[in-house]
Amino acid sequence: MKRTLSGAGASRAAAAAVVALALLAASGCASYGKLERYREAYPDAAAFFESRGVPSFGASEPALYMDGGAWYERAMELIAGAEDYILISSFLITDIDRQEAIFDALAERMADGVRVYMIVDSASYYRTYPMDAEPIPASTPLARALGIPLIEYNPIRGRRIFTLLGLLDRDHRKFWVVDGRTVVTGGQNVDYDSLRDVGSGGCVDAMIEYDSPGAAAFLRDSFVRTWNAYSLDRLDPGDFAAEGDRGEYRISIVDQGLRSPGLVTGMFDGFAAFASEELWLVQCYAYLTPSLLDKVRFAVDRGVRVNVVLSREHVTARALYGSYYGMLDLIDAGASVYLYESDVGSLLHFKLILADGKLASVGSANYNLRSQTTSRELSFVVSDPESLAMIRSELDALLASCRPVRREEARRYRGLPYLMQNLLMQFWG
Amino acid sequence: MKTLRTLACAALLAAAAMPAVADPPSPWLGGVVFSTRGYSEGSAHAAGEYLDLGLFVDPFELAFLRPSASLRLIVPLFPFDAGRIDGAAGLELELFGLRRHPLRAIMAQASAYAPALSASRSFSFVDPLSGEWAIGAHPIRLRTGDARYSFLAPELLFGPGFEPAGWSLKLFEFSYLIFEEPRR
Numbered sequence: 001m002k003r004t005l006s007g008a009g010a011s012r013a014a015a016a017a018v019v020a021l022a023l024l025a026a027s028g029c030a031s032y033g034k035l036e037r038y039r040e041a042y043p044d045a046a047a048f049f050e051s052r053g054v055p056s057f058g059a060s061e062p063a064l065y066m067d068g069g070a071w072y073e074r075a076m077e078l079i080a081g082a083e084d085y086i087l088i089s090s091f092l093i094t095d096i097d098r099q100e101a102i103f104d105a106l107a108e109r110m111a112d113g114v115r116v117y118m119i120v121d122s123a124s125y126y127r128t129y130p131m132d133a134e135p136i137p138a139s140t141p142l143a144r145a146l147g148i149p150l151i152e153y154n155p156i157r158g159r160r161i162f163t164l165l166g167l168l169d170r171d172h173r174k175f176w177v178v179d180g181r182t183v184v185t186g187g188q189n190v191d192y193d194s195l196r197d198v199g200s201g202g203c204v205d206a207m208i209e210y211d212s213p214g215a216a217a218f219l220r221d222s223f224v225r226t227w228n229a230y231s232l233d234r235l236d237p238g239d240f241a242a243e244g245d246r247g248e249y250r251i252s253i254v255d256q257g258l259r260s261p262g263l264v265t266g267m268f269d270g271f272a273a274f275a276s277e278e279l280w281l282v283q284c285y286a287y288l289t290p291s292l293l294d295k296v297r298f299a300v301d302r303g304v305r306v307n308v309v310l311s312r313e314h315v316t317a318r319a320l321y322g323s324y325y326g327m328l329d330l331i332d333a334g335a336s337v338y339l340y341e342s343d344v345g346s347l348l349h350f351k352l353i354l355a356d357g358k359l360a361s362v363g364s365a366n367y368n369l370r371s372q373t374t375s376r377e378l379s380f381v382v383s384d385p386e387s388l389a390m391i392r393s394e395l396d397a398l399l400a401s402c403r404p405v406r407r408e409e410a411r412r413y414r415g416l417p418y419l420m421q422n423l424l425m426q427f428w429g
Numbered sequence: 430m431k432t433l434r435t436l437a438c439a440a441l442l443a444a445a446a447m448p449a450v451a452d453p454p455s456p457w458l459g460g461v462v463f464s465t466r467g468y469s470e471g472s473a474h475a476a477g478e479y480l481d482l483g484l485f486v487d488p489f490e491l492a493f494l495r496p497s498a499s500l501r502l503i504v505p506l507f508p509f510d511a512g513r514i515d516g517a518a519g520l521e522l523e524l525f526g527l528r529r530h531p532l533r534a535i536m537a538q539a540s541a542y543a544p545a546l547s548a549s550r551s552f553s554f555v556d557p558l559s560g561e562w563a564i565g566a567h568p569i570r571l572r573t574g575d576a577r578y579s580f581l582a583p584e585l586l587f588g589p590g591f592e593p594a595g596w597s598l599k600l601f602e603f604s605y606l607i608f609e610e611p612r613r
Contacts, residue, residue: 229456
């Protein structure tokens with residue numbers, strides 16, 4: 001690790017530390033008892049999720065795209081094949097040739113009469129990468145120049161200074177809805193990091209796709225609700241057809257959308273409480289709280305083998321230090337920790353939870369406090385054999401590039417710089 | 430004649446509201462408002478810089494004459510004096526929203542020029558009957574999907590018996606919609 005703490009980073013960390021400590025204290029250690037009660041009250045994870053208001057829909061034809069190249073090809077196919085509308089929610093949109101090609105294709109289809117709408121997060125404006133001397137520009141101006149209707153979620157602007165901590169509320173979701181039939185979600189943005197090939201340093205990340213009119217209608221409503229919160233040009237969900245609820249499988253959708261708190265925590269609880277043999281957490285980061293560690297501990301104490309796969313590479317020094325700090329906590333909680341190692345600097349950005357090979361979630365939610373609280377997140381929870389087989393196969397492929405992290409090594413990442421960045425990233429990451 | 434006039438007004442308001450009612454709704458119900466202002470000499474407020482902060486509701490999405498209401502604290506900021514913090518209750522009437530306006534280039538977000546009139550009553554927490562009435566205008570006011578921004582809004586102040594009591598000027602007033610309506 002050659003990256004060092006900058007002075008500015010240190011002072012930001014110090015400023016955040018007090019707030020972080022307060023929040024960590026508030027998050028408490030209440031998870032353990034809560035999970036016991038859930039196990040007593042519900043027969044399985046499906047019943048638990050249903051009790052939390054997580055909707056499920058018929059779905060078919062699952063597909064999984066595991067890197068920027070594969071998803072880019074599919075995205076271009078979806079755009080080319082769209083007949084009526086395309087709704088895209090992307091946390092980040094930043095400049096790269098493939099993003100430009102996607103925008104051009106969207107603009108062309110708009111000229112054909114296909115309706116296109118995009119929701120992006122203002123975080124797009126502030127992307128820097130250690131391997132690039134200059135920040136990567138946001139693609140928002142290009143989208144506007146091409147006439148693609150676009151809104152920014154909770155814009156980060158000086159005039160909004162009085163919203164104070166409200167600016168931490170970010171829309172981290174990534175999903176596509178095409179023609180009221182095709183739904184896709186995962187961790188990939190329409191951005192520089194996601195759309196590059198893994199071989200050239202792009203993220204290892206997933207987008208999972210289904211044919212599901214029911215899910216499309218649900219996500220359309222969520223999209224429109226968010227859009228109407230920030231745009232003067234209101235959309236009517238009734239104008240975007242999505243009818244029926246058909247499909248041989250069921251997918252559940254954890255949508256922690258506009259002002260919908262707590263659903264991500266419920267998802268974590270469901271997996272931790274009802275896994276019975278093995279739990280895999282594939283995660284970019286390890287910014288953990290006592291409550292999140294409790295969930296791991298609860299599963300371990302019931303004899304569940306908990307395996308956590310983290311990324312060796314990170315886009316920023318603060319993410320690297322902050323994430324490495326959490327490894328020891330995971331090991332001490334009883335989890336086995338693995339590091340995904342990339343020869344070309346690829347970040348493992350895949351957010352997967354897999355329980356007993358029978359239940360999986362793929363989406364945008366990180367296993368951290370931000371995803372639980374101040375971020376809008378979206379994950380598909382799936383249990384059909386076809387999806388699970390694809391997910392398991394990709395997990396096995398990842399594991400071929402992973403190495404275990406021993407406790408002795410994890411202890412080396414517990415110095416003050418690691419702690420400070422870990423505290424900072426409770427809010428920043 | 431009076432009934433006829435009332436009916437005509439009601440019909441006019443209903444007609445004005447029709448396009449907005451037909452529009453899909455925003456999920457917002459209300460939010461928080463901040464402004465800075467100063468008062469003229471002779472008003473009930475001492476010279477200084479004041480910060481208004483409060484809550485507002487904006488429940489009706491009307492294209493014309495869109496009302497909202499607020500409850501605020503008027504805080505003497507420079508010099509700060511916690512003993513002179515007053516309260517205020519107010520109504521605001523947005524006259525219209527114009528999408529193609531000369532100021533639209535100053536924001537990346539789409540905005541509408543949306544001037545408004547306002548009326549409010551301030552009161553002292555020590556002596557609630559001792560406050561002032563204020564009638565104001567927001568000639569430079571923009572609305573975005575989730576916020577309202579007003580600049581240089583003058584107010585005329587009146588004493589308890591509606592006698593003139595000076596004026597005030599709000600340098601800026603920023604309102605952010607952050608509270609959602611229950612899901613429909």
